[in-house]
Structures are given as C-alpha cells and as structure tokens.
Amino acid sequence: MLFPPDLLLPGPTPVPESVQRAMLTSMSDHRGSVFDPVRIRVLEKLQKIFHVGSDGAVAVLPASGTGMLEAVCQNFLRPGDRALAVTTGLFGQRFYEAAVSMEIAVDRLEVPWGDAFDVAQVLAKATEQSYRAVLVTHNETSTGVTNPVDRLATALSGATDAPLLIVDSISGVPSLPLFIDQPGIDVIVAASQKGFMCPPGLGLIAAGPRALSRLLKERQGRYYFDLNPYFHGHFPYTPAVSLWYGLDAALDLLIDEGEAERFARHQLLGEMARRFGEVAGWPPLAELGHGSATITSLKTPEGTTPQSIRQAAKERGLQIAGGLGPWANTAIRLGHVGAVSPQMLFASLAVLAHQLSNPADVLAEVFAIWHQS
Numbered sequence: 089m090l091f092p093p094d095l096l097l098p099g100p101t102p103v104p105e106s107v108q109r110a111m112l113t114s115m116s117d118h119r120g121s122v123f124d125p126v127r128i129r130v131l132e133k134l135q136k137i138f139h140v141g142s143d144g145a146v147a148v149l150p151a152s153g154t155g156m157l158e159a160v161c162q163n164f165l166r167p168g169d170r171a172l173a174v175t176t177g178l179f180g181q182r183f184y185e186a187a188v189s190m191e192i193a194v195d196r197l198e199v200p201w202g203d204a205f206d207v208a209q210v211l212a213k214a215t216e217q218s219y220r221a222v223l224v225t226h227n228e229t230s231t232g233v234t235n236p237v238d239r240l241a242t243a244l245s246g247a248t249d250a251p252l253l254i255v256d257s258i259s260g261v262p263s264l265p266l267f268i269d270q271p272g273i274d275v276i277v278a279a280s281q282k283g284f285m286c287p288p289g290l291g292l293i294a295a296g297p298r299a300l301s302r303l304l305k306e307r308q309g310r311y312y313f314d315l316n317p318y319f320h321g322h323f324p325y326t327p328a329v330s331l332w333y334g335l336d337a338a339l340d341l342l343i344d345e346g347e348a349e350r351f352a353r354h355q356l357l358g359e360m361a362r363r364f365g366e367v368a369g370w371p372p373l374a375e376l377g378h379g380s381a382t383i384t385s386l387k388t389p390e391g392t393t394p395q396s397i398r399q400a401a402k403e404r405g406l407q408i409a410g411g412l413g414p415w416a417n418t419a420i421r422l423g424h425v426g427a428v429s430p431q432m433l434f435a436s437l438a439v440l441a442h443q444l445s446n447p448a449d450v451l452a453e454v455f456a457i458w459h460q461s
C-alpha cells in the first residue's frame with residue numbers, strides 16, 4: 089500500500105516517523121550501560137510531563153491501559169477496602185469492574201452517558217463515609233466527555249483524611265492538562281498509544297507523595313504488577329525495550345512542542361470536530377461545555393449507521409471508530425489525540441464530508457474555526 093490509512097481513532101494513534109525509527113534501535117542488555125541512560129532519560133522526561141517532583145514517582149510497565157487500572161487497584165487497595173468509583177461511560181465501568189474483581193468494596197456513582205460528573209454530587213458521596221480511594225475517569229473515551237477532575241481534586245483535597253484520588257487519564261494526559269502537583273491529584277494512569285504517540289504496550293503511572301505513602305508494601309494476590317520496584321526506577325522483569333526507545337523519542341517531541349501549545353492544539357482539534365458535527369447534522373453527544381479535546385462522539389443521522397459511515401470512510405482511506413456499549417448503533421467517535429495536526433484533521437473531515445449533501449458549507453465552517461484560532 090502506497091499510503092497507510094489516516095487514523096482518526098481514539099487509539100492506537102498515528103506514530104511519528106522519529107518514534108518509529110527509534111523503535112528500530114538494536115537490542116541491548118536492558119540492565120547494561122547502553123540502555124541505562126535511556127531508562128534514566130525517559131523517567132526524567134515523564135516526571136516533567138506529569139509534573140512529578142522529587143517526592144513523587146513514575147512507573148512504566150509493559151501492559152495496556154487496562155493492566156494499569158488493575159495495577160493501581162492492587163497497589164493502593166486491599167480486598168475489603170472501601171472505594172468509590174464514579175462511572176461516566178464504558179471506561180469508568182471498566183475501572184469499577186477491575187476493582188470489584190479484586191474484591192474491593194466498591195460503591196458506584198453512575199452518571200448517564202454523555203454527561204460529565206457533577207463535582208458537588210461526587211464530593212457529597214465521597215465524604216458520606218470513609219473511602220480509601222475515589223476512582224474516576226478524566227477523559228471518558230466512550231462518550232467524548234472530559235470530567236472536571238481538577239475541580240473535584242481541589243474540593244477533595246480540603247477534606248481531612250481525604251481518600252486517594254486515582255485518575256484514569258488514558259485518553260487525557262499529555263494532551264489535556266492534568267498534573268501530579270495539582271492539589272488533590274494522587275495517581276494518574278496513562279498508556280502509550282494515545283497522546284504519547286507510541287504503539288500500544290506501555291502503561292504509565294504517576295504518583296504523588298500521599299499516594300506513595302499509601303502504596304502497599306505487602307499484598308496478597310499481586311506479583312508482576314507490584315509497583316514498588318517500578319516506582320524506584322527498577323525493572324523487576326524484562327522491559328519492552330523497543331517501546332522504551334520509541335517513548336524516549338516521543339517525549340522529545342512532546343517537550344519540544346511545549347505544554348501550552350500541545351493543550352491549545354488539542355483544544356482547537358476538539359472545536360473543529362464538534363463544529364463539523366454541529367453543521368453536518370451529526371450532533372456532538374457530549375454535554376455542552378464538557379466536550380473532549382481528544383475524542384468527539386457524534387450522533388449518526390437517520391438513515392445511516394455507524395457501520396455504514398465507517399465503511400464509506402474506510403474506502404477513502406480513513407479509519408474512524410464506532411460508538412460503544414449503548415451507543416454502538418447510534419454514534420461514531422473521532423479520535424484527534426497525539427500526533428494530529430489541524431491540517432490532518434481538516435483533511436480527514438473532508439473525507440467524511442463526502443457523505444454529506446452540503447460538504448463545502450460544512451468544511452467552510454470548520455475552516456473558520458481553524459483560522460480564527
């Protein structure tokens with residue numbers, strides 16, 4: 089194939105050429121002098137990305153995001169501990185299920201699909217009784233909603249004996265702002281295949297000082313995912329060497345672009361995608377004001393199905409995602425996360441516009457958003 093398909097997926101996302109090249113680096117002893125500087129560099133750069141100070145730590149494990157959800161449950165909670173899971177879609181549900189599977193006593197606060205959680209409601213529930221942890225999703229990939237995690241964190245951090253706030257930001261950081269040095273943020277979970285612009289396969293966990301002080305030293309039913317050695321920068325087992333090389337290169341790109349610029353770029357991508365949906369008659373499904381800058385869910389119009397829209401896009405070389413769970417037959421999802429530029433998004437939306445009766449009008453509106461920025 090001369091051209092690989094363009095990806096407008098929530099993940100995996102496009103992998104830049106310098107990252108691909110870095111992953112071709114020859115193998116060397118992962119405990120030897122060639123690889124050691126890579127390990128140190130990557131951890132230092134991740135500390136920068138997550139704003140982790142000397143009192144916090146970052147762990148990189150070979151697993152996809154779900155493995156990390158399981159890992160944080162195993163490392164900060166014991167069977168029988170009480171936790172509150174706030175679910176705003178399929179991935180919040182997954183976090184809840186991971187905790188339940190480990191016999192954690194999880195209460196669930198379920199928010200309707202498409203809505204963001206309400207900070208006051210979560211706060212009331214979280215302080216109703218003594219929870220060891222609150223589990224939330226920052227950016228709900230199944231609905232394209234960004235939850236106000238920063239406001240919840242600030243509110244919770246005022247409570248005495250506040251539960252640990254553990255955040256699944258797998259489709260959020262580093263494309264959306266969320267940092268360990270923000271008051272009340274204790275643990276952030278991420279994965280390589282979204283904003284980190286790498287292939288799937290690495291899970292990332294950042295922890296602040298309060299979380300590290302509550303990291304379980306001993307726990308039944310945990311072995312490979314014991315985070316203690318990882319948070320000390322050690323490899324207890326063979327790391328995914330090629331992915332580490334890729335992550336090293338990707339972190340350079342992220343840092344070179346700059347934090348403010350990266351957030352602004354994703355913000356613009358979110359606005360362009362939502363504008364496209366509004367004008368196309370494919371309405372965005374996220375609650376107004378909470379539409380994500382990395383994922384946009386659009387309702388498919390009468391007479392079409394997500395499957396037919398995706399198939400037509402695929403025939404023109406563009407891969408988009410379908411709705412999940414209750415939205416499987418009524419929504420498409422556009423991922424504009426990681427190595428996606430406004431021009432790439434505009435070209436991809438032009439592919440989708442082929443399916444509209446008024447493509448030029450719709451694209452003119454998207455163009456206006458782009459050029460007002």
Ligand SMILES: Cc1ncc(COP(=O)(O)O)c(C=O)c1O
Binds near residue numbers: 182
């Ligand atoms: C918010 C969120 N949580 C969890 C996951 C699960 O991650 P993985 O598919 O890497 O296991 C995803 C993947 O899309 C996600 O977007």
